Amino acid sequence: MSLAIIMPGRNGEGLAERLKALDGGLDIQIWPDIERPEAVEFALCWQPPQGVLGDFPALKVVQSLGAGVDGLTEAIPLGVTLCRTVSPSLKTDMRDYVLLAILAEQRQWDAMAADQAQGHWQPRHYRRGGVVGIMGLGELGQAVAAGLAGLGFQLKGWSRTLKRLPAMETFHGPEQLEDFLADLDYLICLLPLTDQTRGLMDSGFFAKLGKPCYLIQAGRGPQLVEADLRSALDQGLLRGACLDVFDVEPLPPSSPLWQHPRVRITPHCASVTSGKELAKAVYHNYLAMCQGLALDQVVDPEQGY
Numbered sequence: 001m002s003l004a005i006i007m008p009g010r011n012g013e014g015l016a017e018r019l020k021a022l023d024g025g026l027d028i029q030i031w032p033d034i035e036r037p038e039a040v041e042f043a044l045c046w047q048p049p050q051g052v053l054g055d056f057p058a059l060k061v062v063q064s065l066g067a068g069v070d071g072l073t074e075a076i077p078l079g080v081t082l083c084r085t086v087s088p089s090l091k092t093d094m095r096d097y098v099l100l101a102i103l104a105e106q107r108q109w110d111a112m113a114a115d116q117a118q119g120h121w122q123p124r125h126y127r128r129g130g131v132v133g134i135m136g137l138g139e140l141g142q143a144v145a146a147g148l149a150g151l152g153f154q155l156k157g158w159s160r161t162l163k164r165l166p167a168m169e170t171f172h173g174p175e176q177l178e179d180f181l182a183d184l185d186y187l188i189c190l191l192p193l194t195d196q197t198r199g200l201m202d203s204g205f206f207a208k209l210g211k212p213c214y215l216i217q218a219g220r221g222p223q224l225v226e227a228d229l230r231s232a233l234d235q236g237l238l239r240g241a242c243l244d245v246f247d248v249e250p251l252p253p254s255s256p257l258w259q260h261p262r263v264r265i266t267p268h269c270a271s272v273t274s275g276k277e278l279a280k281a282v283y284h285n286y287l288a289m290c291q292g293l294a295l296d297q298v299v300d301p302e303q304g305y
């Protein structure tokens with residue numbers, strides 16, 4: 001029984017060491033040096049090369065290194081269970097990223113940094129509170145909502161199915177999207193990438209915003225139509241945007257987003273699971289598989305998240 005680590009360009013050896021520290025008896029193979037594919041029953045993956053999962057006839061479980069499983073759902077052989085990794089720090093880091101982005105916009109942090117670079121003393125007006133709408137009320141969306149609660153924001157949330165959450169007005173499904181968007185000061189996207197969310201934020205979507213709003217996009221790049229985002233900024237439908245994820249990553253040097261004065265860009269690092277937590281989560285699911293117990297964070301193949 002072997003555990004394969006398939007994450008091209010990432011530190012598979014480091015993760016293998018952490019797993020070995022948890023259980024010295026583990027049989028770990030690191031792609032591309034997989035000498036006994038027939039023994040692989042569990043695979044930890046991040047952007048695996050196309051077709052590689054078909055090489056393991058005994059494969060039972062695939063775990064995504066990340067919380068997102070886009071790109072993996074289509075690669076999973078029939079009968080194999082797909083899980084994802086949602087660690088405690090993934091949630092707290094996302095909460096902090098969103099709060100940082102909101103506060104930086106409210107307090108005009110970038111403008112003051114530019115003033116400082118010019119040696120210019122210029123006190124600036126700032127916003128307080130406001131209506132924050134969170135798209136995606138799963139592990140991350142709820143962690144963000146819990147972090148913002150009590151900080152003077154009015155919270156709204158949108159999900160696929162009905163959710164009742166404390167201190168939040170909730171909406172669900174396409175038919176309630178317009179009401180959700182009607183009065184937001186901040187819009188946070190923490191949706192998974194699925195057929196339903198691909199291209200969701202386009203010009204029609206931005207036209208539904210009831211007032212100029214600040215977008216924080218930390219879901220997945222293809223949910224946002226980048227050209228429509230630029231038009232929404234130009235038309236004043238959006239005050240600005242903080243973007244962590246993009247259609248193409250790394251964002252190409254030719255992208256006009258780099259130079260946009262009202263776009264803050266971060267390189268897909270809003271939240272990251274630490275190596276220690278990842279090893280713990282993988283080992284937990286590996287043991288569960290071996291013992292026939294329930295796995296953590298199983299993905300619904302019907303919904304794709």
Ligand code: NDP
Pocket residue numbers: 066067068069086090135136137138139140141158159160161162163173190191192193194196197218219220244245268269270271272305
């Ligand atoms: P979850 O699966 O826990 O939650 C997903 C949420 O999105 C659920 O509330 C779900 O609704 C909602 N949703 C799904 N499809 C739709 C739809 N069509 N319309 C409306 N709502 C929908 O995911 P997580 O919170 O763990 O993660 C969310 C995403 O964040 C990941 O998939 C990944 O893409 C991204 N991510 C980004 C990171 C970064 O660093 N930028 C780090 C980690 C994750 P319902 O509750 O009804 O099922």
Ligand code: OXD
Pocket residue numbers: 065066067068069271272
């Ligand atoms: C994730 C991510 O899905 O890093 O965990 O985006």
